[in-house]
Amino acid sequence: MTITESPTQAPAAHSADAFLAEAAALLGPRGLTADADLLAPWLTDWRGRFTGKALAMASPATTEELSALAALCTRHGIAIVPQGGNSGMSGGATPDQGGHALLVSLRRMATVRHFDAEARQITCEAGVVLQNLHEIAEAQGLRFPLSLGGKGSATVGGLISTNAGGTQVLRHGSMRALVLGLEVVLADGRGYSMLTPLKKDNRGFDLKQLFIGSEGTMGMVTAATLKLEPAVAERVVIWAGVPTLGAARKLLLHCEDAAGNALEGFEVMPQACLDAVLEHMPDARAPLEGRHGWHVLIEVVADRTAADTLRDRCEAMMADAFEAEMLEDATMSTSEAQAEAMWLLRESVAPAERARGPAVQHDISVPVEKMPDFVETTAPMIEAKWPGTEAVAFGHLGDGNVHYHVIAPSVTDGAAWQAHEGKEISRYVHDLVTEWGGSISAEHGIGQLKRDELARLGDPVALSILHAVKQALDPQGLLNPGKLI
DSSP: OOOOOHHHHOOOOOHHHHHHHHHHHHHHHTTEOOOOHHHHGSSTTTTSSSBBBOOOEOOOSSSSHHHHHHHHHHHHHEEEEEEESSSOSSSTTTOTTSEEEEEEETTTTTEEEEEETTEEEEEEEETTTHHHHHHHHHHHEEEOOOOOOOTTTBBBHHHTTTOOTTTHHHHOOHHHHHEEEEEEEOTTTTTTEESOOSSSSSSOOOOOHTTTTTTTTEEEEEEEEEEEEESSSEEEEEEESSSSSSHHHHHHHHHHHGGGGEEEEEEEEHHHHHHHHHHHHOOOOOOOSSSSSEEEEEEEEEOOTTGGGHHHHHHHHHHHHTTOOOEEEEEEEOOOHHHHHHHHHHTHHHHHHHHHHOOOEEEOOGGGGHHHHHHHHHHHHHHHTTTEEEEEOOOEGGGGEEEEEEETTSOOHHEHHHHHHIHHOOOHHHHHHHHHEEEOOOEETTTTTTTHHHHSSSSSHHHHHHHHHHHOOTTTTTTTSSSOO
């Protein structure tokens, strides 16, 4: 299936002027701006890969204002690019170069509408920042079990629209598993609201799933009811050294059996990644004295009902692993400071890799049981095909999701290499992932970065369904054009 680019169409000048006048009257002075200086920070994506232009930026304060604005856009044929914290990784919230689309910021919609600590549910608007959500839940002895590096800017609406993941997916799932109810504004201004969660509801399709992960192309998320969990009373972080990624997989299975639902995280990195982090952070120390083919970070947690026995269970789990020769060495955190230091090593892999020089980065997944074989098979293939490169994988082994980076030779002109060899490598990696039954986008979305690759490699039937749903919900193609499909 071939999908051609569909840039936003330029409205007639008089129509654009009339639209802006009506939008200004609807939203008021705080709700609409065409000031170039105010717009500029929001026209480039977080990674700096895409920069676009916009007719103006609208900032509705309520769902009702957004509904009226969407209806106005439909009447004038104005495309909408919804945006949360602008912290996405695939350019999904950046307008194109046409300058005819309206950038719609949902950051003003940041009200917590309802909090039910007993039911462990919170209903909040799309503009609530993830870090603020964490703090609100923690004040009530609860937590929202999804975290990521951009938690200080990422918003609830953006997390839902991209079906965000993170380091706790192993236990709690991605946003799809944490959204209990949803409120959405459609392209024509109609609102879909099903914020009250029901344990059982067989009235047809689970419509909220159409919008989770759709990157604002089907509708704009305005509010959600989210699942909360009891606060963590105790956690133990373990750093282990294993010879191979296959051995790490066996250790994962052992920990899943021994720890059950208490196993919250299982991250892996090769020795090369740890070396890069230690070079990047001279004050950091390796948790283990020796060198190992792969390093594993394991987090096990307990709420207050099981906190007293957590450390004993972890010690027994690791003793059994040693006895079964599943690992070469391991250490266990004895304080929160040690636990944080171990996590800092893991979270510093990406900046350490960037400091080494240019690389092409891939956010991929394959079936969990295939991941060790995939990495060990494909990395040598890439390095042989492009001599001087280094292929490294790290990340969430328990989810079958690794960040697969191919680092350029040290003497390479970075920009030229990215534009030529880098694109060839990414295409090759995506081909390999597809052959292994995986996904070219595990948790960062498609956006505009991978749109053409999805069209090239996606299942034709699945793509036709996506297009049919898009046509039904947004027949004029006004919602986030040029993204996802």
